[in-house]
Amino acid sequence: MKRWLIALLVLLLGRRRRRPLLDEGERVVPPGAPDRGAESLVLLLFGAAAVCGVAFPVIYAWDAIPNQTQFLGLALGLALAFISAACIVIGKRLVVTEELEEEYSGTHPDDEEALDQLVEESGSRFTRKRLLALAGAGAGTALGAALLTPAASLGPVFDVSSLYRTPWRRGTRLVDEAGRAFLVDDIEEGTFYTAYPEHADREQMGAPLVVVRLEPAELQLPDDRRGWAPEGILAYSKICTHAGCAIALYRKPTFPAVEPKPALVCPCHYSTFNVATGGQVIFGPAGRPLPQLPLEIAGGGELRAAGNFSGPVGPSWWGVRRHGARP
Ligand code: FES
Incomplete structure (x- = not known):
């Protein structure tokens, strides 16, 4: 009986008053x-x-x-x-x-x-x-x-041509800081040189190069880059492909029989690029190789570009995490 009374009470209190049905044509809201x-x-x-x-x-x-x-x-x-x-x-x-x-x-x-x-x-x-x-x-x-x-701003989606735009063209002379053209004989083994495109804005990311020289027999460039390193002289972008620092170190083995091969090193996070194999990353966080510039020797022994870089210059977001950690 008690339960019935409570149920009735809840039913009565819970019932809401209904809005009376509107007559046909009657408005709810005043006009x-x-x-x-x-x-x-x-x-x-x-x-x-x-x-x-x-x-x-x-x-x-x-x-x-x-x-x-x-x-x-x-x-x-x-x-x-x-x-x-x-x-x-x-x-x-x-x-x-x-x-x-x-x-x-x-x-x-x-x-x-x-x-x-x-x-x-x-x-x-x-x-x-x-x-x-x-x-x-x-x-x-x-x-x-x-x-x-x-x-x-996440990156170019439709037009990526700007990534490949650099001042280097076939025939562009390599010059030093003072604007003097580099000759083949200026480039010695065991060190590296910074070069720029003649008559171009040096502030552009694609402008600066590092130039090194190896014994031609040491080169292991990909097949499609045969002829890119005349007399063993190689040119790479100076901008690290990790976060864009300048490549500023050159690893030269003092005892080649047991020590690692020559390599370009970025001092920021020690990304290390193999110069003999086309700038492959052999250590560090960089996600892709250092872009290589094809070279040719003009009359008088002048070093000139034989075309544009092998890939986009500068730090990259693509591929940074594509590879696992390197030893
Ligand atoms: S910027 Fe070169 S290793 Fe990080």
Whole structure:
């Protein structure tokens, strides 16, 4: 008996009052007067947001612009502010509001029907619904494009040609710091030289070279690089393929019978590149070989480039983790 009483009590207290069924044609929300001024303001705000959203990728792509970061922030901030302002105007001036006296559960068919009606009638002030929806979608799309734009900084996806662009062309002379052309006889074994392309910007990443000389019999270059090292002279990019430090050490065995072969070494994290085999990584964190530049000897013994590098110059993200740890 006690259980029955408790169950009855719970049933009575738990019952919600239902919204009385609406008569045919009866409104839930009182009608509101159209406000074309507010609509125009919303259109203007959405338009301004779209312009700011589109401006973001334009500024992003325009490297030469001063204070680029600040302009990027401004474009994104203004786009968000304009969209927020548009939403506020819609909420305050264009959506008819109704004060709820009871909760809508949304589960009872009557409530759901009333809710649908409420939503429908709340927008009764709009006179240019489609245009406003279009403007809102435009602003949202432009903002989405702006938010996705920074993903382009993850690396070139469609056009990777910039990775291969260097000042080296067939026939470019190798010159020293003073601009003097390197001759074959200048290059001795057991040391390395820094060379630059003649008449080119030395600050470019693809410009500096390290030049070394081996006995031609020591060379073990890949088949497609036969002829890249005339008289045993080899040229490699000076920029380490790990994190972009300058290659500044040359390992020369003092007792070749037992000591490791000659190699170029980066002092930052000790990536070590085998000069005899085309710059292969034999130690350290670098993920790919040092790019090699093909050489040729011109009249008078001048050293010249016979083409561009064997691969992209500079630090790389691809392949850094492609290989396991090296001994
Ligand atoms: S930058 Fe050369 S080893 Fe790290």
